[in-house]
Amino acid sequence: MQRYLLSRLIQSIMILLAILVLVFFMVRVTGDPAVLMMPRESSPESLAAFRHKMGFDRPMIVQFADFMFKAVQGDFGNSLHYKTPALPLVLKRLPATVELAVGGLLIAVLVAIPLGLVAGSLPGSFWDSVARGLGLLGQSIPNFWLALLLIFFFAVRLRWFPSFGRDELSSLVLPAIVMGLPTMGALVRLTRSAVLEIRGEDFVRTAYSKGLRSNLVYVRHILRNVAIPLVSVIGVHFGYMLGGSIYIETIFSWPGLGQLVEQAIGWRDYTLIQAIAFFTSLAVVILNLLTDVAYAIIDPRVRYGN
Numbered sequence: 505m506q507r508y509l510l511s512r513l514i515q516s517i518m519i520l521l522a523i524l525v526l527v528f529f530m531v532r533v534t535g536d537p538a539v540l541m542m543p544r545e546s547s548p549e550s551l552a553a554f555r556h557k558m559g560f561d562r563p564m565i566v567q568f569a570d571f572m573f574k575a576v577q578g579d580f581g582n583s584l585h586y587k588t589p590a591l592p593l594v595l596k597r598l599p600a601t602v603e604l605a606v607g608g609l610l611i612a613v614l615v616a617i618p619l620g621l622v623a624g625s626l627p628g629s630f631w632d633s634v635a636r637g638l639g640l641l642g643q644s645i646p647n648f649w650l651a652l653l654l655i656f657f658f659a660v661r662l663r664w665f666p667s668f669g670r671d672e673l674s675s676l677v678l679p680a681i682v683m684g685l686p687t688m689g690a691l692v693r694l695t696r697s698a699v700l701e702i703r704g705e706d707f708v709r710t711a712y713s714k715g716l717r718s719n720l721v722y723v724r725h726i727l728r729n730v731a732i733p734l735v736s737v738i739g740v741h742f743g744y745m746l747g748g749s750i751y752i753e754t755i756f757s758w759p760g761l762g763q764l765v766e767q768a769i770g771w772r773d774y775t776l777i778q779a780i781a782f783f784t785s786l787a788v789v790i791l792n793l794l795t796d797v798a799y800a801i802i803d804p805r806v807r808y809g810n
Contacts, residue, residue, distance in 0.1 A: 512796045516789050523785045528571050530781070531774045536560070541584060541772050580779040585771040590779035594761065598783075600670055601760035604753070605745035607676050608683030613738065616691035621730070623692070624699025625722075635692050642689015651682045651755045668757035679756040683749060687741040694737055698730045705729075732802055739795030743788035 531537045538555040546554075555561050558581075559570065574580070580590045616638075623635035658678060659667035666675045702708060703726065711721045746761075753762035761780055768776040 508800055509797065512793055516793045519789050520786060523782060523789075524572060524575050527575075527778050527782050527785075528568055531778070532564075537774065541774050543772075575782065580782070581775045583768075583773055583776040585768070585773045585776065590776045591783070593764070593776060594779050594783050597759060597761050597764045600758060601746060601749060601753070601762065603670075603676065604679055604683055604749060604758060604760060605742060607680030608745055609687065609738070609742050610684075611680055612684035612688040612691055612741075616688045617695050617734070620692040620695025621699055621727075624696040624703070627700060632696070635696050639689045639693035639696070642685045642687075642692070644689075645685065647682050647686065648751045648755060650685060651679070651752060654678045654682065655755075670759055675756075679752050679758055682752050682756075683745055687738075687745070690737060690741065691734065694733055695730060698733055699726060702726050702729045728802070732799070735798050735802060736795055739791050739798070743791045746787050746791075747784040 531540060536551075536555070538551050538558065538560050541558075542551055542554055559567060562570075578591050582588060583590045583593055586593060619631065619635045619638065623629070623632040626632055655667045655678065658664045664674075665677050666672075667678075669675055708721060708725050711725055712718075716724075749758075749760065750762035750765050752758065753760045754766050757763070761784065765777065765780050768774075768780065
């Protein structure tokens, strides 16, 4: 187990270093970063002054070494728009994004897993049809279109929920549903197919032949094995929710990292974009590491095979 955890930790560190390299070059691969960051009507003198202020006139290797040294300390420079350090601005918006992601994940898990378990246990039933329909909708409906649809019916017509902002708990309902629907579709399909597959395994038939009660077989053998693929999928989708909520946060005016990215792109605030990109990647890498640990705890074959 220790060897497995050490290998995953080393892999995570290498991934983070690679992400830092990508973050550094993403504003330099298209040319002069000063031209990208400054307004288009800027004079050559203003560009030269800005280039010198940001250090873009230094040799590339010196810029890279300076960036890496500061980045590992959490220093990505000052935001060009706010004129303050970029990382605290990211951390200030983080709780709102985490709240939205957790809300969407809870809705997805609480609906998809029980429905998938019932559908897998009763193939061809009404609940099986509901599960397959939900899985299809979750994987095919664009989230921005669903967001506008929910706002129209539940915020404008029925006035049950606010259409924007983060003022109270009811503000979380609509964006969390939109955020959780793709994950809900993936989880319900995975749970259903896993139950159908595991029910036909030899060890399940052996458990029944020994005279074990159906509910005991379901809990000890079926549910435990269904949890193995679910853990990895939930971890991946939660990381996607943290980093891929830009459209949802913009539509619902949710003050999180997604909205901050949209604003930073409009402001050409590449310093802030770099901080957001790295911090979001860091969160995803940590989630994947925790997912690997949970996977090894649930499935002994993983930790003993490494």
